[in-house]
Amino acid sequence: MNFQPIDIDGKFALFTEQWSPKVIGKINDYLVKIGKLQGDFVWHTHEETDELFIVNKGVLRLDFRDRQVFLSKGQMFFVPKGVEHKTHADDECEIIMFEPETTLNTGNVTDDKTVENLEWI
Amino acid sequence: MNFQPIDIDGKFALFTEQWSPKVIGKINDYLVKIGKLQGDFVWHTHEETDELFIVNKGVLRLDFRDRQVFLSKGQMFFVPKGVEHKTHADDECEIIMFEPETTLNTGNVTDDKTVENLEWI
Numbered sequence: 001m002n003f004q005p006i007d008i009d010g011k012f013a014l015f016t017e018q019w020s021p022k023v024i025g026k027i028n029d030y031l032v033k034i035g036k037l038q039g040d041f042v043w044h045t046h047e048e049t050d051e052l053f054i055v056n057k058g059v060l061r062l063d064f065r066d067r068q069v070f071l072s073k074g075q076m077f078f079v080p081k082g083v084e085h086k087t088h089a090d091d092e093c094e095i096i097m098f099e100p101e102t103t104l105n106t107g108n109v110t111d112d113k114t115v116e117n118l119e120w121i
Numbered sequence: 122m123n124f125q126p127i128d129i130d131g132k133f134a135l136f137t138e139q140w141s142p143k144v145i146g147k148i149n150d151y152l153v154k155i156g157k158l159q160g161d162f163v164w165h166t167h168e169e170t171d172e173l174f175i176v177n178k179g180v181l182r183l184d185f186r187d188r189q190v191f192l193s194k195g196q197m198f199f200v201p202k203g204v205e206h207k208t209h210a211d212d213e214c215e216i217i218m219f220e221p222e223t224t225l226n227t228g229n230v231t232d233d234k235t236v237e238n239l240e241w242i
Binding site for chain 2 (some may be wrong): 001002003005006007008009024025026027028030032049050051052054064067069070071074075076077078080081083098099100
């Protein structure tokens with residue numbers, strides 16, 4: 001057992017790549033992932049799971065087909081399974097995600113932003 | 122579907138009771154809970170699930186039988202299933218928890234701090 005607290009900002013400081021989620025912890029079969037993003041993601045759907053986003057820095061725009069939702073630091077949002085969405089950030093944004101370990105970042109599509117093997121940091 | 126962002130500090134502002142976790146969201150069969158605590162909890166174990174704590178305000182002390190771990194704002198800690206522990210805070214502390222919806226706050230014991238029916242806020 002690891003008795004070292006996990007400092008979330010400290011983990012964000014360990015990498016600079018955007019659109020490359022990292023794993024910082026595991027609870028049962030769920031992972032806590034963190035990511036940096038800027039620009040536009042790909043439209044996708046997670047048919048089998050809800051998705052949770054928490055913003056750690058900057059502003060995250062969540063695009064749905066009929067609206068946009070803006071999230072800032074300390075705000076979170078649940079995207080229900082089956083709902084098509086896309087993430088966007090004008091300036092670099094840091095997000096924390098909580099998802100089943102089987103969740104692929106691009107859901108039902110494969111794209112140059114798809115990351116199959118997640119790095120633990 | 123609710124398109125309103127969930128503001129974590131805003132949710133903490135909705136209640137004052139200590140040792141009374143509130144639910145602020147659900148992802149699949151996991152709940153996001155928030156709680157305020159001060160003083161000493163009861164020693165307990167979750168035999169069936171890991172537990173995740175994130176500190177939102179103040180300092181959380183996690184007691185184990187052979188050591189203490191101190192967590193401050195922006196730090197998180199995973200308590201593996203089966204590991205006996207107890208939370209403590211000298212001054213009021215705010216924590217965020219991710220847990221299966223079946224998780225009871227006092228795990229394998231029943232105590233005056235046991236909360237069976239969690240309130241959604």
